[in-house]
Amino acid sequence: MYLVKYTIKRLLMLIPVILGVTLILYFVLELSPSNPALQILGADASAEQIAALEHEMGLDQPIIVQYVRYILGVLRLDFGSSWVSGYDVLDTFMLRLPDTLMLAFTATLWAVALGIPIGIYAAVKQYGVFDYGSMVLTMLLFSMPSFWLAILCQILFCLVLHWLPATGVGSLRHFILPALVLGANTLASMIRMSRTSMLDVLRQDYIRTARAKGASKAAAIVHHAVGNSLVPVITQIGISFAGCIGGAVVTESIFTIPGLGSMLINAVKARDVPVVMGTVILVAIIVGVINLVVDLVCAKVDPRIDLAA
Amino acid sequence: MEMDRSGALLEVEGLHVRYKTKSAEVYALNGLDLRVERGEKLGLVGETGAGKTTLALSILRLLPERVGEITAGSIRYEGEQLLEQSEAYMLGLRGRRISMIFQDPMTSLNPIKTVGEQILEVLDLHFPGLSKAEKLGRVARMLETVGIPASRGGDFPYQFSGGMKQRIVIAMALIGEPELLLADEPTTALDVTIQAQILEMMSRLREEYGTAVILITHDLGVVAEFCDRVAVVYGGRIVEQGSVEQVFARGMNHPYTEGLLGCIPELDSRAERLTPIPGQMADPTVQPKGCSFAERCGRCMEICRTRQPEPFESEGHSIMCHLYGPGEV
Secondary structure (H helix, E strand, O other): OHHHHHHHHHHHHHHHHHHHHHHHHHHHHHHOOOOHHHHHHOOOOOHHHHHHHHHHHOOOOOHHHHHHHHHHHHHOOOOOEOOOOOOEHHHHHHHHHHHHHHHHHHHHHHHHHHHHHHHHHHHHOOOOHHHHHHHHHHHHHHHOOHHHHHHHHHHHHHHHOOOOOOOOOOOHHHHHHHHHHHHHHHHHHHHHHHHHHHHHHHOOHHHHHHHHHOOOHHHHHHHHHHHHHHHHHHHHHHHHHHHHHHHHHHHHHHOOOOOHHHHHHHHHHOOOHHHHHHHHHHHHHHHHHHHHHHHHHHHHHOOOOOOOO | OOOOOOOOOEEEEEEEEEEEOOOOEEEEEEEEEEEEOOOOEEEEEOOOOOOHHHHHHHHOOOOOOOOEEEEEEEEEEOOEEHHHOOHHHHHHHEOOOEEEEOOOOOOOOOOOOOHHHHHHHHHHHHOOOOOHHHHHHHHHHHHHHOOOOHHHHHOOHHHOOHHHHHHHHHHHHHOOOOOEEEEEOOOOOOOHHHHHHHHHHHHHHHHHHOOEEEEEEOOHHHHHHHOOEEEEEEOOEEEEEEEHHHHHOOOOOOHHHHHHHHOOOOOOOOOOOOOOOOOOOOOOOOOOOOOOOHHHOOOOOOHHHOOOOOEEEEOOEEEEOOOOOOOOO
16 A cells, blocks of 8 residues: 555655756746747748747747746646647657657666676676676776767678668667667666675675575575665666666667657757657656656565655 | 484584785684584683684685685584585585574674575475475474564564564574584674573573584673583684683683683672783784784793693693693693
8 A cells, every 4th residue: 555655655756856857948948049939930921920929829928927838738738839840749759759668678678687697697706707807898888988889880780790770760670789789888887786786795694694504605696695786786777777768869869760869859959949848858757757666666675665754 | 324423513623724815814713623512502702803703614614715714624523524525515514403693683684585584494495395384384483482473474684673683593593403503692792681681592492402502702701601611712722621610710721711801890809900911912914933822921931932832631621821731730
């Protein structure tokens, strides 16, 4: 029961977060020297036409009024429509969301599935060849900019080996390279986190207790160390997944994937305020929900985390 | 398996253990000899760093990997040479025939598993033939035995107080019904009233199961109350051992034991100050040519700095000191 209560509480806490995000964003965008009415009507429009449209859009009102109107619209799930295309923001967002989610999800999935075992094994075999190898790998992955890695991958897998398509969407094969590139950073942080966490857990007294009970080294690791070492790693997975959605901006434009990232970049370039605002709010909600899921999972793994408090 | 029932339960002879760290080599045990009879309660006393815990971990062969190393000596348990056994043999021994209770109950339990699961694990490891229901029944009985309601088996360690956690650790150590229990300062981390309860309980359970106990402690009061025999460790050797009466009689003692006993306040004497032992614990990174206590000893002689003393024995009371040689007494 307290789980439901906690979930509701956390979702309600998203409201001030979103108000904060929108408030900052709205006023920053307001400062930019653009005239939406002019932008929509084009350079040939007469002064009367512009004034009429401004009135229609409410742009002649004080900014506070505009902001409150916007927020009231958001509460009714009305994010307005694009100043450029005229399409509804929410519809466009929902249209582009699946590709981005798919990309972020596959990137996080492979990074987690590979990173945690590597990190744990490196910790168990500390100072071994594998351990040093994994540390060199994480250093490389951390220090390579993703656009550079993306180009290298495109050259190798598309131009040289002809294994995978270089750009676009359409099949699962199209997602392999972008997910590889986007997940590289997550892989590095997963290896690092799980290794550090595991090393810490392996030194704990309860591991020695398990050994003194007669558990083999492997059994002590599997039954006592892994679970304990995962708690900080799970938190990191949530952060990384949110990071992947943000990082998709770069990856999507390199691989020309029509996801949220490319939508956001185009909107920023075109000063398309409703699209920028809408995308940021909706992404903020998604990230908030992910964090909530992470916290619920953490509480499931570690009984000491008391959600009711 | 034919076991030698006549001999001692545990015989440690000439045990040398060395810790290798990046900065130095530490000589933790330097030829330690110890005998524990069946069902005996032996107190192992000494300062921090004397090698008490190292001895316990050596017996279980659980010294920290790559750091701790047994360089010489033998450990015989029920006639079997433990140092020559396979790891598989040791797995069957740990928790079943020899158990250990660690110093800090706060950290010796896995925080994300229920205490019931953690006690059950011993049965899963050593009694695979028992049915699940039978195992759970034993866990419940064991919890009750150490004074914890069986219904709390599903609780996590953080939901218990320190004293209760130590009871759980003891339950975990005893459920395999071992012949030998290595209790490494089981009461040090607890407050005094709880200490007494835990000791009383251990004493009762020991009677019930007939388990031999090596009680590692630096608290002579605990030893006097709980043990039959005392062994005093200094610099990785047993410098004195004997029955509690022999050692505490203050008739004939190793100068180090005299120093330890001098640190206990006596109610019936009018001494206003306790007499501390001067100086520091001997540097364990150097192996002295003579007696390791020589630097701090008030009765140090020429020979003490140059030659290792041999144990002097009288009626089971053994002292390793040049003061008590064949010529002197």
